Amino acid sequence: MNSTRRNHRVVVTKRGGPEVLQLIEEDLPQPATSEVRVKVLAAGVSAYDLMARSFWFPGDPSPPFTPGEDVVGMVDALGHGVSTFAIGDRVAAWTFGDGGGYSEYTCIHADRLVRVPADLDPAEAVAVVVNYLTAHLHVHQTAEAHTGERVLIHGAAGGLGSALLQVGRLAGLEMYGTASGHNHDFVAGLGATSIDYRNEDFVARVMELTHDHGVDVVFDTVGGMRQLWRSYRCLSPRGRLVPMGSTATKQVGAKSIPLGLLTIGALKLIPDHKRIGLTPNMMKYPRSHMDWYRDTLTELLDLASCGKIEPTVRHHIPLAEAASAHDLIERSAHTGKVVLV
Numbered sequence: 001m002n003s004t005r006r007n008h009r010v011v012v013t014k015r016g017g018p019e020v021l022q023l024i025e026e027d028l029p030q031p032a033t034s035e036v037r038v039k040v041l042a043a044g045v046s047a048y049d050l051m052a053r054s055f056w057f058p059g060d061p062s063p064p065f066t067p068g069e070d071v072v073g074m075v076d077a078l079g080h081g082v083s084t085f086a087i088g089d090r091v092a093a094w095t096f097g098d099g100g101g102y103s104e105y106t107c108i109h110a111d112r113l114v115r116v117p118a119d120l121d122p123a124e125a126v127a128v129v130v131n132y133l134t135a136h137l138h139v140h141q142t143a144e145a146h147t148g149e150r151v152l153i154h155g156a157a158g159g160l161g162s163a164l165l166q167v168g169r170l171a172g173l174e175m176y177g178t179a180s181g182h183n184h185d186f187v188a189g190l191g192a193t194s195i196d197y198r199n200e201d202f203v204a205r206v207m208e209l210t211h212d213h214g215v216d217v218v219f220d221t222v223g224g225m226r227q228l229w230r231s232y233r234c235l236s237p238r239g240r241l242v243p244m245g246s247t248a249t250k251q252v253g254a255k256s257i258p259l260g261l262l263t264i265g266a267l268k269l270i271p272d273h274k275r276i277g278l279t280p281n282m283m284k285y286p287r288s289h290m291d292w293y294r295d296t297l298t299e300l301l302d303l304a305s306c307g308k309i310e311p312t313v314r315h316h317i318p319l320a321e322a323a324s325a326h327d328l329i330e331r332s333a334h335t336g337k338v339v340l341v
């Protein structure tokens with residue numbers, strides 16, 4: 001039966017714009033020992049995929065490669081030694097920097113797979129994987145945010161930002177979120193006060209909203225020198241800044257990453273009681289904390305299944321049109337998670 005089935009997969013052929021994504025046809029991949037072949041039902045598209053496609057940064061894969069960090073699918077074949085899953089099981093996985101999600105079939109180590117509740121839509125489930133695990137780790141461990149604390153979430157309408165809002169709401173946080181005006185209803189619907197970063201000075205607005213006290217935590221998904229300084233200024237005297245992204249590369253290019261790192265170094269030297277959260281490399285952290293990864297992902301998928309979190313997926317795009325998914329994110333014309341189906 002395998003001989004009649006073929007695999008289709010999207011490849012970044014060289015660094016460049018969305019046009020460098022090409023669909024190829026090939027033989028079905030065969031699972032190695034301890035691997036499972038997964039028939040992909042939904043694959044997440046992330047800002048990281050766009051960065052790896054556009055420019056090189058240490059740790060990024062070299063073309064040709066297939067992006068796709070979060071995958072939900074059905075077990076299709078078992079490699080030698082796999083006894084924990086059966087053909088037909090619905091599973092989710094983070095590929096931990098190996099990519100591969102933009103495919104019809106992909107092989108994944110069985111240790112990375114977590115069962116998906118049967119009633120959960122694959123696109124919603126895939127939106128949980130990277131963004132909600134990242135949000136959960138940074139809310140509960142990096143920031144140690146607790147009920148009643150005030151937090152500012154940048155990029156609140158994006159995939160990661162909307163996950164931070166939902167994890168934050170469950171934790172009982174008082175939330176403010178920066179977003180473009182057309183996303184304000186969405187951000188408010190997730191329980192935050194919206195701030196229009198395009199037309200307002202977000203530092204002044206945060207100070208006004210908090211009666212000059214500032215917020216206890218800033219989750220900064222934007223990065224870059226100016227942004228991080230301004231986020232720091234939003235903090236209360238014992239506040240914590242959690243740098244966790246680099247959306248600013250879309251506006252000012254790759255240089256915003258080293259400039260952001262220098263800024264973080266400089267902010268740490270300021271002799272006050274504010275703190276910069278130490279954010280682990282999320283491509284490495286789950287590999288070295290596999291129990292945390294599997295337990296937390298299982299918990300988050302269960303929360304999604306019973307409606308306590310509602311991953312936002314407004315864009316379901318066919319695999320063959322991956323380039324238009326990238327274009328959508330590049331233009332910031334999306335809300336929530338973009339998913340290839």
Ligand SMILES: NC(=O)c1ccc[n+]([C@@H]2O[C@H](COP(=O)([O-])OP(=O)(O)OC[C@H]3O[C@@H](n4cnc5c(N)ncnc54)[C@H](OP(=O)(O)O)[C@@H]3O)[C@@H](O)[C@H]2O)c1
Nearest residue numbers: 047048134155157158159160161179180183245246247282
């Ligand atoms: N593993 C990790 O540590 C991890 C995991 C996930 C994401 N990330 C990083 O986090 C960042 C965001 O990822 P994502 O997937 O959420 O991206 P996304 O879905 O593209 O969302 C980014 C959002 O940022 C907003 N935005 C753009 N410029 C902004 C600015 N100057 N101030 C405030 N908001 C701004 C846009 O909102 P509007 O349309 O409202 O303007 C957009 O919705 C990326 O750098 C990504 O690499 C890291």
